[in-house]
Amino acid sequence: MKNIFLLILINLANFIASAQIPDLYKTDGIVGELHRSNIGRVTFMNENIPLNEYQSSDFLKSFELTHNSDLNIRVFMDNSVANYLHRLAPHLSAEELLKAGNLQFTFYVDNKFIYQENIDQGCNFGSGGSKNTSTIFRVPLTSSKGEDWWAMYMWERFKLNGGEKALTDGNHQLKIEIRPYIKIDETIKVGSLIADGQIKLIIKTPKLTAEDIRIQPIQPNSGWVISNFQFDKKKIEMLNAAIASYSLKDITSVVVIHDGKLMLEEYFNGAKRSTLHDTRSAGKSFTSTLMGIAIKDGYIKNEYQTLNTFYNLKQFANYEAKKDSVRIKDLLSMSSAFNGSDANSDSPGNEENMYPTNNWVKFTLDLPMDKAKTNGGKWDYFTAGVVVLGDLLNKNIPEGLEKYADEKLFKPLNITNYQWQYTPQKVVNTAGSLQMTSLDYAKYAQLYKNNGVWNGKQIIPSEWVQKTLTHQIQIQERDNQFYGYLFWNKSLLFNGVNHEIYYCAGNGGNEFLIFKDLPLVIIITSKAFNKPYGHPQADKIIVDYLLPAILN
Incomplete structure (x- = not known):
């Protein structure tokens, strides 16, 4: 009783003190x-x-x-x-x-x-x-x-x-x-x-119809050979039910390529085969691809070239020698020493500070260097650095990056329906939001699965594919996750086996996944922008539905 009375007195004293x-x-x-x-x-x-x-x-x-x-x-x-x-x-x-x-x-x-x-x-x-x-x-x-x-x-x-x-x-x-x-x-x-x-x-859980649940038949003219692999159809019907009932939210498409052939093509929430999906930062990976092709063609010497090779950095704010020594490789692996971090809203180089400016490249090159970082030392996600990569490619390729990408990458893959975003200088935005159809994203991912070869032609140098799909740097605070050249790396546990994956990833749960140990490429597109469930539910789709359908 005494303790209760004492607690009342303390609370009353605090109330009186705050009121005063x-x-x-x-x-x-x-x-x-x-x-x-x-x-x-x-x-x-x-x-x-x-x-x-x-x-x-x-x-x-x-x-x-x-x-x-x-x-x-x-x-x-x-x-x-x-x-x-x-x-x-x-x-x-x-x-x-x-x-x-x-x-x-x-x-x-x-x-x-x-x-x-x-x-x-x-x-x-x-x-x-x-x-x-x-x-x-x-x-x-x-x-x-x-x-x-x-x-x-x-x-x-x-x-x-x-x-x-x-x-x-x-x-x-x-x-x-x-x-x-x-x-x-x-x-x-x-x-x-x-x-x-x-x-x-x-x-109230929505009532589902047979149409909501059924596996969508692959329509003609997909541009792919159709797979005859026998997967567990009930698992895919369960996936469709989860998406239709909104247990899995904002999913717009799931495409599975098995052994180089189209096994599954499903669209949801108003999307269809012709839909151009905004997969946000998944588009960054294309910058790495174009860098590798440009190095092969001699427009860029190699990824070890430093920024002072391309820019007079003394003309930009916050100059110091450390800025001169930033390599292309550092920007490809998100490990430069710029004071820029998209994970930190207070960072001067956070991407949200870049977009309102009228020159994104100048914004980036004006940034101070981070005293706590060394070039190539620590992974820190930095969108603005990828904009600089696009700019230096555009400046060093005679007819510009947009035409080069079309001639060297998209046309060989028969990708004709796509849409770039642009920087304020009308240069293609290599930081993201390159919109394509799900089947065309699948071609891009399968190209890496093929070690850079498409229809017998080497589109990306095989050496560049290997460098890209390599553990270039550990991702901070994520166990056993790494970053290549603008590609992510993780492993997903299924039936006691860790399956290693390299993937392109964009805000909202957009992922293009290339399995190292399985003949699989998976495309998941989603509009769960800025939602905490975006990427976790992409993993759930793979582990709870797709792998059980294919491996069991």
Whole structure:
């Protein structure tokens, strides 16, 4: 009893202390009667109802959740996020507060704790919403409108971390709690409850038809010899059912080449054979291919040439000798010493800082060098470096890279329907988003499986294929995963055997996979852009469905 009384006193003291701390910012205050009567509440709504039209009758008590739902929350607070953080750490400046903290979301299903996330300090609350002054905010948890919000990725992480398993068919009570948090010297301090709310979610597994599940027959004029390999059709029907029921999300195609012949060609979610898929960074691998061909043709001496061979780097910002010594190989293997990392949003060379500029090559060559890196020393994903590779190829090939790629690579493979993106200088964007059909991506991957040969002709030098499909460098923080020349490497465990794969990979779960020990090439295209399930579900397709269908 004494301990309980002591705990009450401590909490009361903390509450009084925080209440005595003056606000850092003057907020928007209580905005209308709806706000006043719902302070501290997380409300749920279908789609984004403007605040000036929002009424208590719009508050959802129940909602049928589907893969294309528009479930939003609107949160009514009695203060701003910055002021809540100020109460937790009154000694920090306004700028320091917003760099150190934000909101913590906790998810419960049927009164059982499922998931908790301290959202990134950079997460904001939309146009007009300010963490300094706003006392109301709206975010979508799910959206069919093409919105791109941190809250939607948080919702996907909730589902991946237990939410999906908890939300089985039937009715479930979802509860969300929101608190402020601040992180100082690796210690996280969490404040009192700001707002909470509940909703009944109705979950219904979609009813599938025989058409949804059946294996799609390969239509004529594929450009491939059709395989007569006898695979387990039930496994592929299970795969189709998982995609149709949205257990596997946003998949647009699965193509399997077995022993050089077309075994499986499946399209989903509105895609078809003629669809040009945006496979994002999978297009980087083509840059490596064109580099190898250009070296064979003598336009580039070799991959050990340094940047100062191609550019007067003293004309760019942050010059130092270390920049001169960056090799083509370092950019091909994502191991240059540029201060650029796509994994770090605060990195000067992060790709998101490059795209708004009017000259991506200048952006890259202006970057400072990272004092902690050596050229060729450590893997760090760096999109901007691949743009430079495209630029130096374009400058050193007499008629330019676009025509060269068509003549030397695409025409020999009979690839005629494709679409490049371009840099602001109208040079083909070698960093990604080279759009092709799934069958044409399969030709490209099979070309590597063939050691660079297509229809008896050596398209890529075999020596370059071997260098590309080699463990050039270890990928940081990934066990037994490596990087070649703009190709990834991993192994997938199936029936106790590790199958080594080299593959092209792009945002959203797009992968072109070349098996080292099996006569297999697999193409998976997907639109799960920026979703945490993109690449994990590509692995699931292979290990749970395709390999069992082929090897069992």
